[in-house]
Amino acid sequence: MTARALVITGYGLNSEEETAHGFDHVGFETEILHINDLADNPKELDNVQAISVPGGFSYGDDTGSGNAFAQKMRLTLGDSLKEFIARDTLTIGICNGCQVVVNLGLVPAINGEYGARQVAVTHNASARYQCRWIDMKVENKTSPWLQNIETLHVPVAHGEGRFMMEDKTLNTLKANDQIALRYSKNGESANGEFPFNPNGSTDDIAGITDESGRVLVLMPHPERGMFSWQRDDYAALKDKARRDGQALSDNSDGIKLFQNAAEYFGVNAMKKAG
Amino acid sequence: MSQRIEVFTLFEDGRAKTLEQNFTPKISGLKKIRVIDVYTIEEDLAQNQIDDCIKSFENPVTQRAFLIEDGKAPANDYESVVGKFDHAIEIGFLAGVTDNIGHTAQELTELTLGEKHNVCSSRMLLINGKLSEADINLIKAALHNPLIQRAAHKDAETFQNDNGMGITIPKVQLDNQGVATDDVKLLDASDEELIKIGKEGIANQDGTRRGPLGMSLLYMQAVQAHFKSLGRNPTDVELETLAQTWSEHCKHTIFASPIDEIKTGLYKHYIKGATNEIRTARGDDDFCISVFSDNAGGIIFDDNWMISDKVETHNSPSALDPFGGAITGIVGVNRDCMGFGQGAKPVLNRYGFCLADPRKDIEFYRGKNKMNATLSPDTIMKGVVAGVESGGNQSGIPTPQGFMYFDDRYVGKPLVFAGTVGVIPRIVNGKPSHEKAAQPGDRIIMCGGKVGRDGIHGATFSSVALDEGSPATAVQIGDPITQKKFSDAIIKEIRDLGLYNAITDNGAGGLASSVGEMGESSGGFNLALDKVPLKYPGMQPWEIWISESQERMTMAVPKENVEKLIALFAKRGVEAWDIGEFTNDGQAKLTWENETVMDMTMEFLHDGIPETPLVTTFTRGGEAEPEFAEPKDHTATLMEMLARLNICSKEFVAAQYDHNVQGSAVLGPIQGKGRVFADATVSRPVLDSKYGAVLSQGLAPRYSDIDTHHMARAALDSAVRFAVAAGADIDHLALLDNICWCSSDEPERLGQLKRAMAAIYHLAKTYRTPFISGKDSMFNDFKGYDADNNPVHIAIPPTLLISGIGVIKDVAQAVSLDPKQAGDLVYLLGETKDECGASEYYDHLGFLGNNVPEMNDDVNYALYRAVSKANKQQLCVSALAVGFGGLGVALAKKSIASGLGMDIILDDALRLDKMLYSESQGRIIVTIAPQDKDAFEKIMSDYPHVQQIGTVTDNPALNINGQVAAATPDLERAYKSTLGGY
Structure with missing residues (x-):
C-alpha cells in the first residue's frame, strides 16, 4: 500500500498530467479526477492523503483567475475540503491552482479562518503573460512541502500572479512565517525588479502557506522543472557534466516538493512494507 | 429591465498602469486610467439572487462591485469609489460576436443561482485628464475593432446626468421573414446572371445579395447543366453547399488541375509524388503512417506512439480582425489534431506571422473616398500576437516554435500560420489509430458550441482577394475553454472507449465540409438541419449548414453508443447533439422540419467540379548585381544588420507564449545566457519516453523577387538545416508545406508556383524528407485604393513555408545555439558564395541584385548526414544554422547567446561584406570542445567544406579579421532594441 494523491482537473485546468507524473514518480498512488466526478462523491477525499489543484486556465481566467473554479469547488464540495485539510493531509495549489485555492480561502487562513479570502492574486504589473524561468528562495522552514530546500529554479507562466493584500495581512503573514517562497535575484x-520578480508581486511573494504549512500555494511551476532535461540551462549543464566526466543528475529542483510529500507520508517505507 | 454590475479595483491595477504607459506618450493631457469590469445581466434578478451574483464577481480583498439599475441610485459609497474623472469609455461586443468573458460570467451565474441567465461582458475606462476629441478617438481606435466591438464615450458631465454609461445588451435580431429555403432560378439564367450569382451571391427578395459564392462562370455552368438534367432548380442550400465544397479553400483546385504538361496537377505530381517516391525508396525505413489523407500527417514517434503535425493559415480573417483571426487559427488547427485519426492529443503549437513593418504608418482603403481603411501594421501585429497568446495559452498547449517575417507587401494581407503537433498511441482499441471511417447507420453527432452566423462564407471568402465586399461575418473569435473541455473529454477519456467510428473537426465550411467528407466513406448522409442547436433563432437553413462557428467536432457514432457518449460529454460540461445519420444510398440529403431542402448525389457534390486546365509562363526577376563600395566601418554595418526586423530578437513574443506547459520543453525558443531567439526547438512530448520532437520552420519570401525556384529551395533547406543544427536526425525528419501565393489566376504567378513545386519535389527527394501534410492559400492580394483614390493592388511575395518535424531517440542529443566555454573551437560547415541577391544585406542597401542563393543538393545532404551523426555522439557543444543576415549575424547571435566572445578569421575568397552577409544555404556554425576535435573532424571527413574559423573567448567581444570589433553587450543591444519595446 502507499499514500494516495489526487490531482483535480476540468474546465480548463491543464497541468494535471505533469503534476500527476510528479506524484507518481515519487511513489504515490496517483489519480487525476475531474471536478464533476469529485463533486458526485466528495467522500472520495476521505481516502486521500495529498491533493493538488494544478495549473491551467480554468474558465479562461474570466471574472478573475481561479474565481469561477473556486466558486464551483465551494458550491459542489461544501465542507469536505475543509474537513480534508483538518486531517493530517497535504494540499498544493500551483499557478491557476494557487489562484483557486486562494480564492477558496484555504490559504493563508489566518486565525484558522478557512474559507475567507484574505489575499488576492491579480494581474501582473506588466499586464502581460510571462513565461520564463525564475529563482526563488525558500523562506519557510516548517512546511512539510519545503523541507531541506533552500532555493528553487523553476518556470513561471502566468498573466495574473501578483499577490496583493492589506498591509495588516502582509505583516501577519510575515509574523506567522506564512510567506513560503520569494522571488530572488x-x-x-x-x-520587485522585473524580470526576477516577474509580476510585481508584493514583497516578492511567490508562494504562501496556511498556518500549519500543510497547504502550500505558489505561482511558479515545480512540476515543469522536476528533471534536468526540462531546465532552461539543460544544454549548459549537460555540456559541463560531459566535460567533467560526470553523469548529469536526472532530478532537478521541482521534484523535491513531491519527494517531501512522499517523505511526509513515509511513502517509501509503506511501499517496502508492501 | 437589465442589471449591470460594475467591478472596481481598489488596489494598483497592472492593466490600468499599462494603458497609462501606452497612451501617455501620445496624449500629453492624460493623467490616470482606471479599468472597470462590467457584467450585464439581461433579466432582472431578485435581490437575494443579485446579491449572490455580485459577491461571485467581486474579489473582496482588492475589489468593490456595485449594482447599477435604471432609475435606482447605486449604493452610497458608489460616488466615492468612482471619484473624480473626466471621461468614460466603454468597450463591449457587438451582437452575435463570441463573448468569452460573458460566457464564463453566465456559467458562474448558473453555478451560483442554479439557473441560466444571459450575461454579457464589457469594460469601462474612467480617465482623468484634459483630452481632446482626437485623443478620445485615438484611445477608442486603439482599444476596439468596430467590426466586432462597440465603443461608447461620455464626458463626466454627461455620465453624471445620465446616471452612468447606461445598460446595453447586444442581441442578434434577425429580420428574416420566417425561415425557409428558396429555389435559385438557375435553369434559364444567362451567363451574365450566372457570373453575378457566382460573384455576389444569391439574390434575396429585396434585391440584396447574400455574399460571394466565389464560383466562376465555368462552375456555375456545370451546376446549371447538372440541374437541367434533373429538371429542377437547385435550392439555395444546394448551391451554397456546392460553392463551399468546390471552393479553392476546400478542393484546392489550383493544385488539382492539369497544368501545362503535368496532367495530374501540381499536388499529385510534385508533393504527393515526392512523398510516394521517398517512401518507396526508404522501404523498411519508411516512417510515414498517415499522410495527406486526414486532418494532419502522422509519422512514427517511438514503438508505442505516433506523432502528427499540421500547419494551417488564417490570413484573410486576420486582416479584418487580427486577434480573432489568429486565435481562431490556433484553436482551429488544434482541432485538426484532435480530428486526426481517432483523435490525437495536442502537445505542441507553432506559429508564424508575415507582416508589414509595425513602425510604419501605412494605410489603404477597401472602398473609394477613404472608406473601410486597412488596419495599421502595428495594430495587426499586436492583434495576431495576442490571438495566438490567448488561444495557445488557454488551451494548455506549449507554443515553443515560431517566427516573424516582415515585408511591407503583407500590409493588406498578413499571413498567419498556426500549427499543432499531436501524439496518439499507434494502436487504440486494438486497431491502428489512424484508421477511421463512418459506417452506414452511424448517427451524426456534433459536440461543442452552438451554431451562429459566424464565419458565413469563410471558405469561399478566403478563396478570393480582399476587397470592399469582404464580409464582416467572416470574422469570428475562438473560445479556447469550450474547446479545452471537449478536447479533454475526447482525447483523455472517450477516445479509448471506442464509442465512435470516425471523428473530424468543423473548420472551414462547417458541417457542410465535415459531414460531406465523412459521408464519403459511408456513401451518403441524411441530416436534419432543424436539429442543429443555434445560438439565436432566425437563421436560414443554408446558413446553419455552412456556418463556421468554432469549437465543434463531428463524430460518426453507432446507434447503440449515442446515449452513453452524450452522457459522458454532459459529465464534462460539454453539449452534444444527434443531428442525423450516415447512409449508403449515395445521396447527400438535408431536411428542415421534415422537408427535403437538399438532395444531391455524393458523386456530383465531390466530383462534379469541372476541370480547369491551367497554363503558365515564367520570367526570372532580379536586377543586375549592384556595384558599390565596401563599407568602411564593418562593426557599424553589423550593428545595423542586427537591428533589422527580420533579424532582431522576437523575445517579446516568445515570453508571452507558454512554452513550458505539459512539462515537455527541452530546448525552448530563447536560448543561452544572452537569450537569443532560436529557429528550432526540441520537446519531449511523451513524459515517459526519452524520444524528442524537433520543430523548425523555413521561408525566404524575398527570394521570389528573383526566382521562386530558389525561394522554395531555400525554404526547404532552411527548415532542414535549422532542425539538424538543433540535434535532429535527417533520417527521421518530415516536412509540411504551406503555400501562400497571390493572383493565382495569372499564368505568370502560376509559372512561379510550378517552379517552386518542382524545386521542392527534387530537393525533398535528395534529402529523403517526405511531405506529410500541407495547405495552400492562393489569393493573398489586396485590392483597394490609396488616400488619393488611386486603385491599388498589392500582392504578397509568393511565400512558401516549410515546417520540419524531426524525431530523435533521446532528447540528450538536443544542441542549443549558445557556445558554452572559452577555448572551444568554432567551425564553419558549408561554403560561402557571392550570393547576396534578395538578401537582408542588399535590402538594407536598397538593392535586389541577381545572385540569389543556389546550392548543391548532394553536398548539403552530405553535411546534414554528417551533422546528424555528430548529434548522435553529442559532439557539438553548440550549433546555429546560418540564416538571414549570413555569417556576420550568425556569429553575432552566437556571441550574444554565450555572453562570451569569439575571435574569428574568415578567408578572403570574397569581399568581407559579402563574406559576412551572403545568404548561401547549407551552412552551420558549431563549437566543439578541443578534446573532441579529432572525433568531430573524423565524422566530417567525407564533407568538403569544413573550416575551423576561430575560437570562443572569455573576452566578451566579437572580432572578425580585425575588421569587426564589437563588444558583446553592444551586439546584444543592437539585436534586442528594435522590437524590445513591444
Missing part, C-alpha cells in the same frame, strides 16, 4: 532579494 542572484541569491539576493529581487526587490
